[in-house]
Amino acid sequence: MSSQKLIIDGVTKTFLEKKGGKSTVALRDFNLAVADGEFVCLVGPSGCGKTTLLKLIAGLEQASSGSIYLDGKPVTAPGPERGLVFQDFALFPWRDVTGNVAFGPEVLKVPIAERLRTARQCIELVGLAGSGHKYPSELSGGMQQRVAIARALANNPQLLLMDEPFGSLDAQTRNQMQNELLRIWQDNKKAVVFVTHSVEEAVYLSNRVVVMTGSPGTVKQVYPVGLSYPRSRADHGFVSLREEITDCMAEECR
Amino acid sequence: MTWAGELMGNTLISLWRVIVGFALAAVTGVMLGIIIGWWRNARDLLEPIVEILRPIPPLAWIPLAMLWFGLGFKPAVFLIWLGAFFPIVLNTVLGMENTPHKLTEVARTLGAGPWQVLFKVGVPSAAPSIMAGLRIGIGIGWMCLVAAELTGSNSGLGYMIMYYYSTMEASKTVAGMLMIGIVGFLMFIGLKKLEDKILFWKAA
Numbered sequence: 001m002s003s004q005k006l007i008i009d010g011v012t013k014t015f016l017e018k019k020g021g022k023s024t025v026a027l028r029d030f031n032l033a034v035a036d037g038e039f040v041c042l043v044g045p046s047g048c049g050k051t052t053l054l055k056l057i058a059g060l061e062q063a064s065s066g067s068i069y070l071d072g073k074p075v076t077a078p079g080p081e082r083g084l085v086f087q088d089f090a091l092f093p094w095r096d097v098t099g100n101v102a103f104g105p106e107v108l109k110v111p112i113a114e115r116l117r118t119a120r121q122c123i124e125l126v127g128l129a130g131s132g133h134k135y136p137s138e139l140s141g142g143m144q145q146r147v148a149i150a151r152a153l154a155n156n157p158q159l160l161l162m163d164e165p166f167g168s169l170d171a172q173t174r175n176q177m178q179n180e181l182l183r184i185w186q187d188n189k190k191a192v193v194f195v196t197h198s199v200e201e202a203v204y205l206s207n208r209v210v211v212m213t214g215s216p217g218t219v220k221q222v223y224p225v226g227l228s229y230p231r232s233r234a235d236h237g238f239v240s241l242r243e244e245i246t247d248c249m250a251e252e253c254r
Numbered sequence: 255m256t257w258a259g260e261l262m263g264n265t266l267i268s269l270w271r272v273i274v275g276f277a278l279a280a281v282t283g284v285m286l287g288i289i290i291g292w293w294r295n296a297r298d299l300l301e302p303i304v305e306i307l308r309p310i311p312p313l314a315w316i317p318l319a320m321l322w323f324g325l326g327f328k329p330a331v332f333l334i335w336l337g338a339f340f341p342i343v344l345n346t347v348l349g350m351e352n353t354p355h356k357l358t359e360v361a362r363t364l365g366a367g368p369w370q371v372l373f374k375v376g377v378p379s380a381a382p383s384i385m386a387g388l389r390i391g392i393g394i395g396w397m398c399l400v401a402a403e404l405t406g407s408n409s410g411l412g413y414m415i416m417y418y419y420s421t422m423e424a425s426k427t428v429a430g431m432l433m434i435g436i437v438g439f440l441m442f443i444g445l446k447k448l449e450d451k452i453l454f455w456k457a458a
Contacts, residue, residue, distance in 0.1 A: 058363050080365035090356040094378045094455045104364035107374065135455050155364060 011066035025216035041202035044212030083152030098132035104155035122150040142173040275334025287346020337398030338391035349383025
């Protein structure tokens with residue numbers, strides 16, 4: 001837990017609007033360090049640049065200024081050591097579960113036997129054993145998101161980036177998936193950067209909650225979550241921290 | 255030669271022409287469609303050329319086809335290729351352009367290079383549109399074939415229809431027309447079956 005896995009150093013991201021040539025600042029001077037094995041949640045009002053930040057870390061977008069370092073090396077392009085999970089799953093509909101999960105090892109030219117073994121392990125890890133031959137259109141939302149998580153894990157990434165992954169799930173499935181994710185994280189001890197708009201989810205899952213300001217997004221406040229796992233949502237410490245963070249966010253929305 | 259033998263013979267001649275012409279159109283059309291639909295520079299360069307040639311009806315090419323290729327097999331194949339080519343290109347372009355951005359992004363984060371993104375995400379994602387283009391293309395190709403044979407050939411179903419028109423045997427002309435309809439329908443069914451097989455993941 002000591003070394004810094006990810007360092008976001010003074011990152012600003014400006015988008016040029018398609019019409020009129022005006023520019024919008026999505027992120028301004030964003031600073032954050034994530035330790036190895038740490039679970040960090042980002043919360044903030046919608047449009048505050050949470051998704052932009054994840055895309056920058058993933059290497060899908062380039063920062064306008066500032067730098068992002070993974071294990072001390074600057075991030076310039078996407079790479080398999082960073083796994084990204086989207087809110088709407090983004091599964092390949094023409095591939096079955098195994099094919100989706102094995103996609104990463106496949107493009108990295110891992111031999112087929114090893115690739116399938118990895119896929120099977122990851123499918124088991126997310127609780128979908130025996131569903132390898134099913135297609136995304138045959139799966140429920142919760143199952144599709146499990147596949148997306150398994151697919152991100154198949155490359156054995158150092159850092160898992162999750163963009164509101166449970167946002168479209170019903171409350172019960174969502175709670176279940178949160179527990180599954182914690183179990184996977186505790187087994188693998190990967191660093192996780194998790195974007196959500198649910199303060200409760202953030203407090204339930206993470207070691208630290210980062211509250212962002214509205215547009216342009218930057219760090220408003222960081223809350224360490226000192227509660228031990230497994231957490232209870234009814235616990236006094238949980239409730240008071242949730243309320244504190246909710247108040248902090250409410251200031252932003254005014 | 256018996257009448258049945260004559261009908262089957264001409265049908266097979268026409269069918270062979272359409273298979274060759276359509277196969278050429280499928281390969282060249284899908285390739286050009288992938289290039290235009292995937293790379294912006296290629297689209298800016300090639301799309302105007304396609305859009306100038308596309309509105310020219312295949313029938314207007316018949317004189318040039320006869321001039322270049324004479325009579326029989328070659329001009330017919332050329333006209334089938336011409337008729338099938340454009341719908342295949344257009345639908346392939348459409349499918350490639352509509353590749354969901356999220357899917358290409360997720361592929362890149364999983365370590366896919368530019369060519370892998372093209373062939374493992376772009377092309378399969380465009381497959382439904384490509385298949386639609388092939389289905390439209392074979393229909394138009396078949397129509398072009400008959401038109402080509404009406405004038406530029408001395409065999410095939412189109413030729414046979416015109417021949418029996420000149421000998422005033424209307425029933426044989428109609429038989430030829432019916433055969434064109436039946437073969438067209440069977441080709442449609444065949445491609446539909448192939449489509450269901452390739453695009454099984456779309457169902458359910």
